[in-house]
Amino acid sequence: MNSVNKYLIIIIRIVLGTVFLWASFDKIIDPAKFARNISNYHVIPFGIENTIAIVLPWLELFIGSGLIIGIMVDGSVIISSLLLIMFNLMISQAIFRGFNIECGCGLKEGQLVGVEKILENFVYLGGAYILYIRKRRLLEIFPKTDLSDK
Amino acid sequence: MNFSSSLTQIYFYLAISIIISFIINWSRSDSLQLIAQPITKVENIDQIRDNISDPIIREIDIIIAERLFQKKTLFVDARSKEYYLEGHIPNSICNDNLDSLINNMEEYISIDDGFVVYCSDDDCGSSEELAYSLQEQGFLNIYLFKGGWKQWIDNNLPFDISE
Numbered sequence: 001m002n003s004v005n006k007y008l009i010i011i012i013r014i015v016l017g018t019v020f021l022w023a024s025f026d027k028i029i030d031p032a033k034f035a036r037n038i039s040n041y042h043v044i045p046f047g048i049e050n051t052i053a054i055v056l057p058w059l060e061l062f063i064g065s066g067l068i069i070g071i072m073v074d075g076s077v078i079i080s081s082l083l084l085i086m087f088n089l090m091i092s093q094a095i096f097r098g099f100n101i102e103c104g105c106g107l108k109e110g111q112l113v114g115v116e117k118i119l120e121n122f123v124y125l126g127g128a129y130i131l132y133i134r135k136r137r138l139l140e141i142f143p144k145t146d147l148s149d150k
Numbered sequence: 151m152n153f154s155s156s157l158t159q160i161y162f163y164l165a166i167s168i169i170i171s172f173i174i175n176w177s178r179s180d181s182l183q184l185i186a187q188p189i190t191k192v193e194n195i196d197q198i199r200d201n202i203s204d205p206i207i208r209e210i211d212i213i214i215a216e217r218l219f220q221k222k223t224l225f226v227d228a229r230s231k232e233y234y235l236e237g238h239i240p241n242s243i244c245n246d247n248l249d250s251l252i253n254n255m256e257e258y259i260s261i262d263d264g265f266v267v268y269c270s271d272d273d274c275g276s277s278e279e280l281a282y283s284l285q286e287q288g289f290l291n292i293y294l295f296k297g298g299w300k301q302w303i304d305n306n307l308p309f310d311i312s313e
Binding site: 028032033039050051056057066074076078097098100101102142 | 186282
């Protein structure tokens with residue numbers, strides 16, 4: 001992956017970071033609605049959805065910011081990948097069980113669960129994979145490593 | 151701390167998210183409880199009352215729903231119009247658009263009158279979502295019929311197909 005253009009890495013960082021940042025805003029503004037969206041998936045033990053709805057949007061906000069600004073990018077990439085995998089598992093089981101519910105993804109108001117959302121998440125996951133295996137670390141301000149591009 | 155380690159970075163992100171989110175939630179006027187409380191269930195028809203002062207959403211079962219239907223309580227169908235036209239509880243109002251729904255409802259009931267919201271079945275979630283939206287709009291006394299259209303039909307209760 002040395003051949004991957006260093007600017008492409010930055011573009012992927014900005015796009016993926018923006019997705020997580022954008023997704024967090026509505027959830028931070030209205031965590032109660034997000035908690036109900038989580039509850040509708042019927043996979044979380046009752047009651048815990050509130051705690052998830054409180055914490056998860058802020059995690060998305062921080063990793064999104066980290067990706068864009070270049071702070072602890074490795075950690076951001078791993079967490080964002082795990083979240084995307086978890087989101088896809090949640091959506092898949094909802095589709096499998098025939099739930100016609102709101103996605104609660106935070107990107108589009110009223111978006112329902114569907115295969116297109118799973119495919120969209122796989123695209124983001126592909127971007128996260130490219131970031132994970134990157135060698136060049138251009139414009140990563142913390143932590144400074146020996147691999148930082150001069 | 152060695153922040154070059156991915157694991158340290160993950161722990162840091164998790165820790166900062168938990169701390170900040172809890173502080174922000176605690177300081178909000180509309181803060182969430184960490185553990186969600188279940189919606190109160192109406193166990194028998196005697197617990198049904200109008201003219202309440204504090205907003206409340208309560209869950210009802212098929213028996214209570216049928217009794218409320220017999221008492222000509224307003225029913226609101228939270229499903230899309232497409233499903234509503236395929237069949238709905240008689241005299242229920244379709245939630246095609248929140249603003250027009252509220253206008254429609256205000257023709258039939260006042261803000262503190264009880265009414266029932268339902269959707270497809272226990273898994274649909276849109277009835278609960280609509281109930282909270284209507285509560286935000288000022289409606290005080292909302293009954294959530296989670297069994298919804300499926301349970302209504304399964305119990306051979308009357309339905310309408312026309313608009």
